[in-house]
Amino acid sequence: MCDQQAEVEVHALCVRAFMGCGVRVDSRHITRPDNHVNVLTQVTLVPDGLATTALERLVVQLAREPGVRKVCWHLYTEGAAALGPPTG
Incomplete structure (x- = not known):
């Protein structure tokens, strides 16, 4: 989870990190x-x-990125419920 000002940098870091790994990056804005x-x-x-x-x-x-407040990852296995946005 990051500030809106950090979104472009976070997205670019994600794409660069997984270049060649078959990745999909999606962003959701929560007001x-x-x-x-x-x-x-x-x-x-x-x-x-x-x-x-x-x-x-x-x-x-x-x-370490300014504007990034939360970093976490989840293992998604086939048949498991899709993860939604964090609550709270």
Whole structure:
């Protein structure tokens, strides 16, 4: 989750990190009651050795980016419910 001002940089870092891994990057804007916009960026990729290593590096890099407030990842397995935006 990041500030709207950091969205372009976060998106670019995600695309670059998984170049050649078959990745999809989606962003969702969430407007809070105070009109501040949070951006939830979701990356979907095929878990293989190359993608796993890239994910580890990306999480560390994103955690250091200004405007990024939350970095997490979830393992999605076939048949599991799709993840929605975090609550709270």
